[in-house]
Amino acid sequence: VTGARPGPAGQATVRRHNLALVLRTVAAEEPVSRARVAARTGLTRGTVSSLVDELLAAGFVAELSPARGVPGRPASPLQLNRAGPAGLGVEIGVDAVGACVVDLSGTVRALRTVRSGHRDEPPAAALEPLARLTAEVVAEAGGQGLRVAGAVAALPGVVGPDGVLERAPNLPRWHDVDVAARVGAALAPVVGDVVVRAGNEADLAALAEREAGAGPDFLHVSGGIGVGAGVVLGGRPFHGAGGRAGELGHVVVDPDGPPCSCGGRGCLEQSAGLEPVLRAAGVADLDALATAVEAGDARCVAAVTGAGRALGVAVAGALNLLDVPAVVLGGAYPRLGPTFADAVEQEVALRVVWRSPVTVRVSVLGEGAALRGAAQSVVRELVDGAPA
Ligand SMILES: [Zn+2]
Numbered sequence: 001v002t003g004a005r006p007g008p009a010g011q012a013t014v015r016r017h018n019l020a021l022v023l024r025t026v027a028a029e030e031p032v033s034r035a036r037v038a039a040r041t042g043l044t045r046g047t048v049s050s051l052v053d054e055l056l057a058a059g060f061v062a063e064l065s066p067a068r069g070v071p072g073r074p075a076s077p078l079q080l081n082r083a084g085p086a087g088l089g090v091e092i093g094v095d096a097v098g099a100c101v102v103d104l105s106g107t108v109r110a111l112r113t114v115r116s117g118h119r120d121e122p123p124a125a126a127l128e129p130l131a132r133l134t135a136e137v138v139a140e141a142g143g144q145g146l147r148v149a150g151a152v153a154a155l156p157g158v159v160g161p162d163g164v165l166e167r168a169p170n171l172p173r174w175h176d177v178d179v180a181a182r183v184g185a186a187l188a189p190v191v192g193d194v195v196v197r198a199g200n201e202a203d204l205a206a207l208a209e210r211e212a213g214a215g216p217d218f219l220h221v222s223g224g225i226g227v228g229a230g231v232v233l234g235g236r237p238f239h240g241a242g243g244r245a246g247e248l249g250h251v252v253v254d255p256d257g258p259p260c261s262c263g264g265r266g267c268l269e270q271s272a273g274l275e276p277v278l279r280a281a282g283v284a285d286l287d288a289l290a291t292a293v294e295a296g297d298a299r300c301v302a303a304v305t306g307a308g309r310a311l312g313v314a315v316a317g318a319l320n321l322l323d324v325p326a327v328v329l330g331g332a333y334p335r336l337g338p339t340f341a342d343a344v345e346q347e348v349a350l351r352v353v354w355r356s357p358v359t360v361r362v363s364v365l366g367e368g369a370a371l372r373g374a375a376q377s378v379v380r381e382l383v384d385g386a387p388a
Contacts, residue, residue, distance in 0.1 A: 015051075018043060020385060022051045026061050027104075027383050031077035052078060059084030060104065060382075080104040083145030085382055088191060089374025090134055090183065091154040091201060092126045094119055094170045094225045099134040100371040101141035101148065104379050106211050110140040111368055122173045127186040135190045148191045149382060152374040153183045154201040156226050161243045163198040169250075169261035169269075170226050199377070201370035202246050202331075203237055206230025207380075208365055208373030209328050210237075219324050220363070221248060221315065222331035222370065227269050231322065238322075249273065251314045271310035274332055277303050290335050301339055308340040312347020319352050330363035 018041075025040050026032055038048040055061045062083070063076040082103045091098040091113070098113035112133055118126040138148055157168025163180030184196035206220035207230070214220070216235040222228045227249030231238040239245055249269035250262050257266025258276075270276055274286065281303035283289045292300035315327055327348065329341055345360040352358055363369060 018047065019051050019054060022048060023055055023060055023383055026055075026078050027080055030079035030105075031064055032079070033075045033077055035075070037078070080383070082107070084147065085149040085379075086141055086146035087375040087378030087382070088134070088138065088148040088151040088187075088194075089154065089204070089371045089376070089378070090130055090151060090187070091371045091374065092118075092130060092156075092171075092179075092183075093201070094156055097126055097130040097133055098368065098371045099130070099137040100368065100375045101137055101146060102372065102375040102379055103146060104383060106376045106379055108368075108372055108375075109144055109146060110137045111371060112137055113368065113371070119171065120173065123177055123182055127182060130183070131186045131190060134187055138190050148194055150194050150378040151183070151187065151191060151196045152204065152377050153179055153196060153198045154204045154370040154374045155179055155198060156201050156224070156228065158244050158247065159198050159200050165198065166244075172261070199374065200228060200230070200243075200246060202228030202248075203230040203239065204371075204373035204377065205330050205363075205365075205369035206232050206328075206373065207237060207377055208369040209330065209363060210235065211373070211376050212365060214328055215326055217324050218326040218328055219315065219318055219322070220328045220330055221311065221333065223272065223274065223311075223329070223333035223336075224331045225274055227272055227311070228331075229318065231318075231324065233322070233324070248314055248318065251317065253310045253313050268310060268314045272307040272314075277307045277336075280306065286332060286335055290337060293337055293339050304336050304340045305343045307336070308343025309347050312344040313351065315344065316348045316351035319348065319358060323354075325356065326359040326361075328361060328363050330365065330369050332367060334362040334364075334366070 021041050022037055025037050034048050034052060038045045059081050061078050062081040066076045087102050089100040096113050097116045100111040101109050103109050114133055116126055116129045155165050156170060158166045160166050165174050165177045165179045168174045179198040180196050202222040205222050209220050210232050218232055220230045229246040229248035250267045252266050253268050253271055254266035258270045259265050260267040260270050281289050281300040289300055293304050341362055348358050348360060
């Protein structure tokens with residue numbers, strides 16, 4: 001490290017920087033020896049040893065048993081600690097709440113969701129079951145030696161950079177709500193005064209897809225009562241100027257179509273959101289729809305195909321605008337099966353103007369993706385920023 005002037009402030013900055021560097025190296029190469037960390041970072045072995053001691057004491061890294069059968073002094077490889085600091089993700093959906101704890105490696109260690117009928121209720125109606133569920137998940141993770149070091153709340157709406165939910169068309173009473181503060185207050189009895197941030201559920205689900213290896217550039221579409229999108233470009237989430245990008249559900253696919261919860265007309269959500277699809281199919285729920293589509297029921301196949309085509313039209317527009325080569329269908333969409341994915345793919349192939357093929361695939365993460373991504377974004381920040 002060059003450029004830092006000697007002196008207490010400069011030294012502290014250099015040390016923080018080097019701690020973060022060592023931690024990132026352990027994360028990228030685990031299990032890894034101190035000697036290899038020194039070689040990878042360009043720091044001396046003595047410096048690495050002292051920094052590793054600090055990271056061990058803070059619970060960020062752990063030592064594995066020494067490798068056996070190797071001549072000379074056995075070395076204890078290092079890895080991210082699977083106990084110790086952890087990330088908490090919570091989700092307030094339109095009709096469900098969820099909570100999830102991941103360890104520093106991003107592995108899910110506890111995850112639960114529960115139905116919650118709070119759609120037309122004030123925020124308190126969702127925060128109460130959320131706090132109960134979080135207490136269960138945090139206790140389960142605590143039993144595995146994990147302690148929550150930060151939290152992110154996933155929401156089905158437009159979240160500004162200040163953590164305020166500006167608007168969630170499907171949660172009409174959540175309007176200009178400081179979600180970070182409200183969730184923080186609701187969860188304080190469970191996790192103490194850790195930092196709580198808020199984000200859009202589709203953006204956070206996209207982060208989970210990235211962690212699962214979706215590649216550097218893709219569009220993730222999250223289907224549910226609402227339809228949201230998260231964009232990852234160059235391995236980084238694209239949030240737009242104010243963190244509000246990705247409102248794919250309110251892209252118009254039929255200007256004369258039915259009115260939408262946002263006040264517009266003919267939005268994608270009115271064609272490819274779950275409620276209009278179930279209505280068109282004439283079935284009560286997603287399970288019934290999936291079964292009927294698989295059995296070849298004509299009305300259900302037509303409903304799912306129509307939704308897939310509408311989504312394909314909107315997605316193709318986004319791809320033409322952004323030059324993104326891959327689409328991941330997430331949320332509840334994987335449950336609509338290949339009939340849906342094929343319809344999306346056909347429409348995309350027809351409408352994207354460049355020559356190279358666009359990959360359309362379904363998510364393997366299921367409906368917990370936003371929860372995972374929320375929790376993983378906490379540990380990502382811990383590992384990239386290192387302990388203060
Ligand atoms: Zn709309």
